Amino acid sequence: MTPKIAKFLAEQNPATPCLVVDVDRVAARYGALADALPLARIYYAVKANPAAPILSRLTALGSYFDAASIEEIEMCLEAGAEASKISFGNTIKKVSAIRRAFAAGVPMFAFDSAEELDKLAENAPGARVYCRLLVENEGAEWPLSRKFGTTLDHARDLMVRARELGLDPYGLSFHVGSQQTGTAPYEAAIGRVAMLFTDLAEAGIDLRMVNLGGGFPVRYRDEVPGIDDFGRAIMHAMTEHFGNDLPEMIVEPGRFIVADAGLVRSEVVLVSRRGADNPVRWVYLDIGRFGGLAETEGESIRYRIATAHDETGAETGPVAIAGPTCDGADIMYERANYRLPLALRSGDLVDLLSTGAYVSTYAAQSFNGFAPLAEHYI
């Protein structure tokens, strides 16, 4: 929790559940990544948190933007971003969305299939396109690999086809999975990208860009390597494979920029025991998997949880932690060995830390009648 957030909570005592984001901290994280990878252009992954105060602040810092939809592109434009600094990074786009983005001046589009390439050639003629490769996601806590990307051979054919269709075969992308805690998947993927650069050069196609995706981890319950480790590993692999002739480098961080800047404040609705002898208490919060904590699915992302009882040195005990709805799937943590103070009661406040990413827009619009969480950007 940043001092600014602590002050806001103390003074405002906002209704729960709510998300509070310190926009200064967003800027600091952007700066840390820029320092770690000075040669890379930062395309902020808007989907992580598209709030206008975040987009405006990043625009002022010179950020580029990776958009998942035409709606996100329009949010960036409204926040003052230039269209030339936006990439339409979703490999799955409606024709209508491609047309609107191209008309707005968005210069660059992702794809990973023949049908999408045909749609781009017809509706964004001459645009820069980059093909997403399928790479290993081992080590990622929120893997992406099955749904996106294609094989090296198929990508080669598609890039040749892109030129035939009058598009600009600009580069290649990959994504090692979100909350990726190892550097090896980046190094392996860069090697594969370099091979395809060489192959395509022999076919007369000179690629100019490597999109390294995002996935840089933040500290949730467990420690993670620092961003400098990733910067060093990436630059080492890039120079090893490309020598002095480095292509343009792009990164698409979302979680890394905003997660740590935000906190969800929640109220304990109920603390329950299944009989007097059962040591495990069930703690029900006023936010759950469908209220914004979508990434607790499969207990994948394990947030740190702070309570007012933590400071007293009071005893803790094992808990399962669930949301407030009548849905049996609305359980955040049952097997992840969470412990919370024995003094915790219905009505107490708890803070879920580093929840600035992939929370706000993910909340269901009216699940079990509950409104989505409130948002405060300070």
Add this chain to the structure above:
Amino acid sequence: MTPKIAKFLAEQNPATPCLVVDVDRVAARYGALADALPLARIYYAVKANPAAPILSRLTALGSYFDAASIEEIEMCLEAGAEASKISFGNTIKKVSAIRRAFAAGVPMFAFDSAEELDKLAENAPGARVYCRLLVENEGAEWPLSRKFGTTLDHARDLMVRARELGLDPYGLSFHVGSQQTGTAPYEAAIGRVAMLFTDLAEAGIDLRMVNLGGGFPVRYRDEVPGIDDFGRAIMHAMTEHFGNDLPEMIVEPGRFIVADAGLVRSEVVLVSRRGADNPVRWVYLDIGRFGGLAETEGESIRYRIATAHDETGAETGPVAIAGPTCDGADIMYERANYRLPLALRSGDLVDLLSTGAYVSTYAAQSFNGFAPLAEHYI
């Protein structure tokens, strides 16, 4: 698809993704359940679909309502329901919600823990309360058991305590899990409930109500037993255990009433192959797990899918089916052996059948920038 929905789609050609619900069909399903269980009071589980046209129609038919939140209670009241016909069925309630419900005249509250009982005694003094038992969910496609309910022994103690606190220990409830395709779990649970009725009678507490929960299945991809089978099995078990002295019986159907009355129309955004030799196509729709199809998590609920190519007798092939977002978890079906026509292309319309339940309010408010699906009640 009902004739009324077919006519609406043909004439209106609504923008996708959208949900279309035939409210006459909702009424027909209510009637079918009332015929199958004439001695039970039907408390419609509002969370399945809280749209005002549905609540109004059911109110006119004499339905009672099972609400998960104070917001759902208020929706029922706005639709014309009497407070006396509403049960606050969530075992997890904020004190503020209990107070507002009690003040509005809601007479009956669920609980399964000591702390909740204390909250009810203080904030809804003298109210009817019923305790939820933990029962087996085997055979259910969307199980509920871990999060809710308590043991028989604990429930006994809690009901004695309820009386001591000045509450009215009214009955017991259980839930065999949603989309429950077998009758045996109802029969087993009724036996357990009856045991506890006897135990508590010996303690001087005469319970008057059995809440059988919901869970009655609808036909998705696979056939399911008819509602009459469930009616017969339940009445057989009730008379076996209670003889002629039947308590009040309550059922809380949600899915059974509305699922079959609705359809989601979606557009194919992309059909993709991972290389020419791969027989599996990835079909990306403009609605996904975070756009309302939350129950496809773990491929649990398997909707039937209809396309315009189905009638031609054209060949089909294996597919994975995913949503339109950049999220790797936004995959509906990858292992469930879906097949779709080989002729399917980007821009085609597809219908997901029997999607009237647990879709509309479950849609994320702005996931990846996408607005929630539109809703049409006809």
